[in-house]
């Protein structure tokens with residue numbers, strides 16, 4: 322479904338990826354682990370078409386991604402990928418339901434249709450009653466569940482989750498992971514999950530370790 326082949330990327334003098342290879346099958350949930358600074362986020366950003374490697378290739382659904390121009394990559398991200406980051410990154414001016422509807426609106430849906438599709442996510446993720454709140458009026462766990470709904474609402478081919486529980490206490494983090502995995506499975510979404518927490522990685526079908534910019538160890542859970 323999504324693949325990095327021998328990806329090399331440096332930030333100036335700092336090598337971040339030194340020949341990273343990873344292949345994720347459709348519907349698979351893969352956890353990317355590894356020490357701080359090893360290149361996990363950079364690998365995720367390359368897979369997601371946010372960063373372009375210096376060399377190597379990125380493929381998604383049979384298409385080469387890294388050779389697309391910025392516009393084509395941003396359309397691909399909008400239409401086929403979902404994102405959840407460590408701090409939710411909800412748009413503070415929008416209500417929770419508007420945040421969830423955002424990917425549909427950006428994809429061209431009419432506002433009433435987008436909001437109608439967004440609403441069931443509040444029940445599903447235990448957020449009923451919070452639809453009109455803004456991010457400042459939500460707890461960290463609630464905001465992260467809204468971010469998860471936003472990441473999945475457009476039924477992306479791949480959900481990229483970068484430390485999605487990193488800002489949460491462990492119980493809240495487990496609730497978010499339970500919901501992430503259940504929702505992704507329900508709609509067959511492939512998940513690339515960056516985490517340094519073994520307990521979070523244990524939710525994945527497979528764990529890989531990034532060390533010194535290479536995906537150099539595999540652990541089957």
Ligand SMILES: Nc1ncnc2c1ncn2[C@@H]1O[C@H](COP(=O)(O)OP(=O)(O)OP(=O)(O)O)[C@@H](O)[C@H]1O
Pocket residue numbers: 332335336337355356357358359360361362363364517
């Ligand atoms: N925008 C940037 N500019 C310069 N250097 C960067 C940038 N982003 C990452 N790096 C460097 O690239 C290397 C890999 O960083 P990356 O964020 O991918 O690691 P990581 O494994 O995700 O780390 P962490 O677990 O701490 O988030 C590090 O040495 C980092 O300092």
